[in-house]
Amino acid sequence: MRASDIAYRSLRADIIDGKLPPGTVLAEVEQAARLGISRTPLREALSRLSSEGLTTPHQGRGVVVTDISLDQLEDLFAVRLPLECAAVELATARADPEIFTELAERFASASRLIDAGGTTQHGYYALVGELDAAIDLAVANPYLLQAQRQLRTHLVRIRRLSHDNPDRLLTSAAEHAQIACAIAARDPRLAVAATQVHLHNSLRHLLASAQHSRPSVSREDILHG
Amino acid sequence: MRASDIAYRSLRADIIDGKLPPGTVLAEVEQAARLGISRTPLREALSRLSSEGLTTPHQGRGVVVTDISLDQLEDLFAVRLPLECAAVELATARADPEIFTELAERFASASRLIDAGGTTQHGYYALVGELDAAIDLAVANPYLLQAQRQLRTHLVRIRRLSHDNPDRLLTSAAEHAQIACAIAARDPRLAVAATQVHLHNSLRHLLASAQHSRPSVSREDILHG
DNA sequence: GGGGTATTTTGTGTATACATTTGGGGAGTG
DNA sequence: CACTCCCCAAATGTATACACAAAATACCCC
Structure with a gap:
């Protein structure tokens, strides 16, 4: 290399x-x-x-x-929301239903695994990544893909500032299952609505879970904290 | 430098x-x-x-x-539409109305100048650029800004493949004036609707004007055509 | 002792030299 | 005549050297 x-x-x-x-x-x-x-x-x-x-x-x-803080989360989601909605809507028209049916089932099982404490956070995010990849593949729009890749990088960084709790993972799995389901059913309205719900909850959770932690992590905090 | x-x-x-x-x-x-x-x-x-x-x-x-062709226009606008709508909606909430009132008036005069044959296409695109810049400034969202900058670069390239006609410039000026007006009036619904109309017409025109020209320009066309 | 200036030092911007890889062309064979 | 394999040349990837600019430090003057 x-x-x-x-x-x-x-x-x-x-x-x-x-x-x-x-x-x-x-x-x-x-x-x-x-x-x-x-x-x-x-x-x-x-x-x-x-x-x-x-x-x-x-x-x-x-x-x-570059600095990151949860203050940027709202800006990030202000772009993420319309992009994800557009992606899901386009994916609905072009997707292979079987793939998304299978993904929906896997989210449902993931939900059960989380409930039993058997699935790690890492594995769950991998599954979310698979759904994103499936949507990207169905959309097949290079412009959309590039825009979302940028956002996802920043999202991963900011997400580290707040800590997940199992309850949220459970709800999130259900929301993702709903999105995959709607795409499989070729229902664009429902898919977009489910995406809006999911992103709304996701943002709310990230902001809420941050109130218990420090509002921002800078190099000074780490060096002198 | x-x-x-x-x-x-x-x-x-x-x-x-x-x-x-x-x-x-x-x-x-x-x-x-x-x-x-x-x-x-x-x-x-x-x-x-x-x-x-x-x-x-x-x-x-x-x-x-990279290759460009009008085939990519629909992909481009599939991303541009949600982004511009989001931008306009956010701008409506945060913008200084006076700036957009003035821009709306300048689009109206531009419309008159175009009608009289007095305004060049280049000057008109500069005014459009000013409106975009004003919206960007009002939105003040770095993520949205970056995504749009990417799209605008590609748009300029593809736009060169089709030729503008004065009629479209006239309509476009009116549409832009409407958008600026709606932002100045702090009416997000109207601003988004006007943006949707404008982008729809813009895409339609670009695709239509291309049917009269060659569908795609590649290096071979230029070298051996 | 403090402030200003000169010098040194460190770091970036650019150029060039070296290594590695790739693609093409030529020769040989089926 | 076509196909294949091998060698060479050219272009890329990397390293190093040099020039210039900025910051830090030290020294001198007030």
Whole structure:
């Protein structure tokens, strides 16, 4: 694999995981040395990260990891809502019903597994990812796909600021099952409505669960907290 | 200015203008020589172009200018419609009414100027750009902004494939005036409806005007046509 | 002792050199 | 004549070297 790809994936994962907290300055020489590569491929990686919005150029001195806070959640969902609704509506017209019927069933079983404490949060998010992928495949719209990919990256980052609880996972599984069901039934209205409900609840939960935790995590909090 | 910026802007402008038609292979050494810079900043420029979707990596051999055709217009508008509607709706809540009242009046005068044959197409698109900028400013949503910027780039490219006629400009000006008016009046429903109407007509016109021209322009058409 | 300026140092922007890979062309064979 | 395999050349990926700019530090002057 190319060195620039390695650097990109490594840095991206570290930023999303929070190992490189917001505000961290990524100096070229420093990071190149840390990753054991030269500055040239590292610069390409930093450039990609910046175009994704994970970092921003820092006044001629490297790049800094962009700040995240739950304040941005509403902005994020303000874009996510219309995009997801559009995606689901388009998917309804073009999707293979069988795939979504199966996904709906898997969400239902996931719901049972969560109830029994048998399914981890990680596995559940993987299933959500499968539904997203199935919708993306059905929609087959490169413009929509790119827009959503950007949003999903930021969503994953911000989501880390709040902690999930099993109750929400249970409800979320039911909502996803409903969405998949509506797509399988080729009912665009219902699919869009279910998506709106899901995103509304999702946002509400994220904001609510954050009130119990710290409102924002910055590098200073981590260093001096 | 940095050499990589010069290369980026130059290549971007040439691609959008059609001087570098779809299918053109941009080899690093060749383009670096043409622009009089080294390969290093040129690579950064190509990387940015690829992340914007104007070029795609070409099987380990440089990048090629991405193909455009009116077939993509429907995909583009399938994303543009929900995004513009969301933007207009959010702008309605936060906008300064005076700014949009003034814009509405300028669209009305533009309409009169077009009728008299006094306004050029270029000047009109500049005014449309001002309305977009005003909406962006009112919305103040970085996620929405980024998504729309991507779309606008592709839209400009595809729009070049079809030719405008004065009648459409006249109607379009009236539609824009209506949108600005609705925002100034703080009427989100009307603003969204007006946007839907405008985008619907815009797409219809673009598709219709294309039936009289060639359906797609590829590099082969230009080289061997 | 404080402030301003010069020097040093560090870091980025660019260019060039080297390594690796890929694609094409030519020769050979069925 | 077509197909295949191998070699070479050219282009990309990476590393390093150099130039310039900015920040930090130290020194000098007030």
